[in-house]
Amino acid sequence: GPLRFMDEKDYFEATRRSSDADFLVTPWEEPSAYFGGHYNIMFPKRVYWSKVRQAGQPFTETDPVYGKVYHAANADDVQKMMDLEGAYWYHAHPRTKGTTGFPDLIFDKPWVKNDRYLGVAFKPGMGQDQSEARLCEWRCFDAVDTMNNMYAGAGLQPKYIIADIDTYKKGPEDDTYANFPVNYLRLDKVPGPDEDWTPILKAMHDGDFFVSTGEILIKSYSVAGSGAKRTINADVEWTFPLAFAEVVWGDGKKIDRQIIPATDLGANGTKKFSIPFDAAGKAWVRFAVWDSAGDGAFVQPIWLTPSKTTTASAR
Structure with a gap:
């Protein structure tokens, strides 16, 4: 004490x-x-x-x-x-x-x-x-x-x-x-x-907030649309050539992902990703980008259906 x-x-x-x-x-x-x-x-x-x-x-x-x-x-x-x-x-x-x-x-x-x-x-x-x-x-x-x-x-x-x-x-x-x-x-x-x-x-x-190892920035991010028809929007800037971007989701039981190859994107670039996303039956989604040197950046997961309640101690 x-x-x-x-x-x-x-x-x-x-x-x-x-x-x-x-x-x-x-x-x-x-x-x-x-x-x-x-x-x-x-x-x-x-x-x-x-x-x-x-x-x-x-x-x-x-x-x-x-x-x-x-x-x-x-x-x-x-x-x-x-x-x-x-x-x-x-x-x-x-x-x-x-x-x-x-x-x-x-x-x-x-x-x-x-x-x-x-x-x-x-x-x-x-x-x-x-x-x-x-x-x-x-x-x-x-x-x-x-x-x-x-x-x-x-x-x-x-x-x-x-x-x-x-x-x-x-x-x-x-x-x-x-x-x-x-x-x-x-x-x-x-x-x-x-x-x-x-x-x-x-x-x-x-x-x-988003997290980065420092070589990739996610300058803006949103999940647009409603219901099953959503679009993952991300404005990304990077240093080393990219490897891939990914959309990751879960349905309450299993985890799955869509890989977007990005090996055609060279060093010191920018790109506005716009990725159609079928949210039907899915509970949450997140987005990440990884480069050819193993570095990465990612946003935080969001619920696809807003939570209706919250614990009293969290307010």
């Missing part, structure tokens, strides 16, 4: 000092307590909380030094804290390392069948197989596609794939910038370090 609060205070101040009017560093973390596997938690403000609650200790109290603090003893406590503070979480490095077996082992848990759980990290460099056409094909995409089939029609938001990194120890020769995927969020402006970070979390909750 007290030692963690002291560390959190230092962390909050370090991220505040590292931010400016156009660049925000947020004090989010990978607490990995109680839910299962390793995960990242994101708050819209600075929140003090500990991962232990002693016998007789309240769930929340006012500390004379740190103000409001939380003491979490189990998954229900962490969920309650997130509901009260407007926080979200997602699994780090799914199906490997400390998240081996997850999220699969907790697909049926209430904290996963909840809109405060956003999905899994896109962290392709752990168990990466360069013979695969897509980065993180099984660990990331299959995990989220499986969940979206499971939760189709359940009144939840789709689950997403979120670019995520681990830095740990670095040497002066390490080029981290070139090797990290990034989330491009749609925001009116970047919040300041002492402002409300809710706009960032709202964009992530709404799936209003």
